[in-house]
Amino acid sequence: MSMANQQTAKDIADNCLFFEETLDKALSFDEVKTQAFIPYEKKLRNQKFSNSPLIGQWLKFTVQNISPKDTIDLNISTVHYFTKLYTDKKLIGVSGAYEVNPNDQYDLTSEFDRGRLPIIIPPNFTSTYWFRSEDRQNQLIPPHILPETKVSGMIENLKSGFAARYLFLILAGMTGCFFFIGIYAANNYYLYQDTSFIWYICYTIAAFFSGLHWMDIRLGIYMFSPLVHDIIFSVFVYLIPVLYSFFIGSMLQLNVHFKKGWFVVKLLTMICILQMVLQLLEVRFGWFPFNLNYYGIILIPFCYYTSEYYFIGTYSKK
Numbered sequence: 001m002s003m004a005n006q007q008t009a010k011d012i013a014d015n016c017l018f019f020e021e022t023l024d025k026a027l028s029f030d031e032v033k034t035q036a037f038i039p040y041e042k043k044l045r046n047q048k049f050s051n052s053p054l055i056g057q058w059l060k061f062t063v064q065n066i067s068p069k070d071t072i073d074l075n076i077s078t079v080h081y082f083t084k085l086y087t088d089k090k091l092i093g094v095s096g097a098y099e100v101n102p103n104d105q106y107d108l109t110s111e112f113d114r115g116r117l118p119i120i121i122p123p124n125f126t127s128t129y130w131f132r133s134e135d136r137q138n139q140l141i142p143p144h145i146l147p148e149t150k151v152s153g154m155i156e157n158l159k160s161g162f163a164a165r166y167l168f169l170i171l172a173g174m175t176g177c178f179f180f181i182g183i184y185a186a187n188n189y190y191l192y193q194d195t196s197f198i199w200y201i202c203y204t205i206a207a208f209f210s211g212l213h214w215m216d217i218r219l220g221i222y223m224f225s226p227l228v229h230d231i232i233f234s235v236f237v238y239l240i241p242v243l244y245s246f247f248i249g250s251m252l253q254l255n256v257h258f259k260k261g262w263f264v265v266k267l268l269t270m271i272c273i274l275q276m277v278l279q280l281l282e283v284r285f286g287w288f289p290f291n292l293n294y295y296g297i298i299l300i301p302f303c304y305y306t307s308e309y310y311f312i313g314t315y316s317k318k
Contacts, residue, residue: 010146010147010148011144011145011146012061012145012146012147013040013045013059013144013145014040015061015062016040016059016060016061016145017037017038017039017040017059017060017061018037018038018039018040018041018044018057018058018059018060019032019035019036019037019038019057019058019060020055020056020057020058021055021056021057021058026054026056026134027056029086029091029130032058032130032132033130035058037058037060040059044142045142045144046142054134054135054136054283055134055135055136056132056133056134057132057133057134057142057143058130058131058132058133059130059131059133059143059145060128060129060130060131061128061129061131061145062126062127062128062129063119063121063126063127063129063147064121064125064126065121065122065123065124065125065126066124067123067124068123068124069123070123071120071121071122071123072119072120072121073118073119073120073149074118074119074120074147074148074149075116075117075118075119075147075148075149076116076117076118076119076131076145076146076147076148077116077146077148078095078096078116078117078133079097080096080097080133080134080135080143081096081097081098081134081135081136082094082095082096082098082132082133082134083095083096083117083131083132083133083134084131084132085117085118085119085129085130085131085132086129086130086131086132087127087128087129087130088127088128092117092118093117093118094117095116095117096134097217098226098229117131119147131143131145136282136283164218164219167218167219168215168219171211171214171215171218171219172215174211175208175211175212175215178204178207178208178211179204179208181204182201182204182205182208185197185200185201185204186201189201195250196247196250196251197247199243199244199246199247199250200243200244200247202239202243203239203240203243203244203247206236206237206239206240206243207240209232209236210232210236210237210240212224212232213229213232213233213236216229217229227284230280230283230284231280233279233283234276234279234280234282234283234284235276235279235280238272238273238275238276238279239276241272242269242272242273245265245268245269246265246269249262249265
């Protein structure tokens with residue numbers, strides 16, 4: 001496959017071998033090299049979902065430079081949480097939406113470099129690469145290898161930049177609204193000393209940081225570390241309905257006038273807090289304490305009771 005004068009990236013999935021990690025713990029590179037890779041068929045490239053909190057997938061491919069003088073200088077554009085590129089001997093590049101600069105060996109200072117992995121092959125040389133992608137929980141997109149030249153990469157970067165401007169305006173407007181609403185709520189608390197506004201201030205803070213989280217992920221701003229992203233994704237997103245519920249409950253004094261309803265709200269809040277803890281354990285450590293099909297196990301008694309109630313009611317009417 002020739003990349004000369006190429007204006008767009010080319011998909012080489014048909015020339016790749018595939019391997020998916022099935023254990024909760026990520027395999028080392030030496031362990032992966034001993035695994036049996038299979039052809040990366042089209043059915044493996046379809047979008048799918050997984051019960052595993054961490055999804056690690058590998059692609060193996062070989063690039064040959066047949067030119068006696070020219071050096072191949074390509075990039076691989078990536079859209080995963082974490083990506084790594086290995087040769088036979090070592091790790092040569094890292095990238096991804098959650099990736100930070102691990103050391104001075106990888107220059108990830110620009111948005112263009114952060115989303116790409118380098119393929120540099122000297123004249124008359126053949127090199128084999130192992131590409132690893134890691135996603136969290138439900139897989140957004142299967143791994144793809146799309147080698148591109150510097151020119152084609154800059155062209156694609158400019159095209160996506162135009163669309164990103166509108167996304168930035170929407171997300172920035174929404175996040176800015178939460179920021180100024182929070183200031184307004186703080187001013188009301190200062191004037192009236194109503195504790196209800198404390199819940200609302202906390203609600204706007206959680207919503208504000210959630211907006212920054214998605215701006216950071218979608219636009220490649222890289223404001224937060226992976227740990228901060230995991231905390232926002234696992235805790236702050238769930239705090240938004242919890243804090244707003246407490247604000248409404250405090251305003252309407254549900255704990256005084258609707259004690260049973262307020263008990264239900266507190267019960268749902270405890271369930272939500274448990275979900276926050278489980279979510280953080282899943283996305284941060286890849287550990288889930290229950291059976292992977294625990295939702296189905298919990299719903300079986302409810303479905304059984306509902307079906308029995310329906311059939312008994314139908315039979316009695318007859």
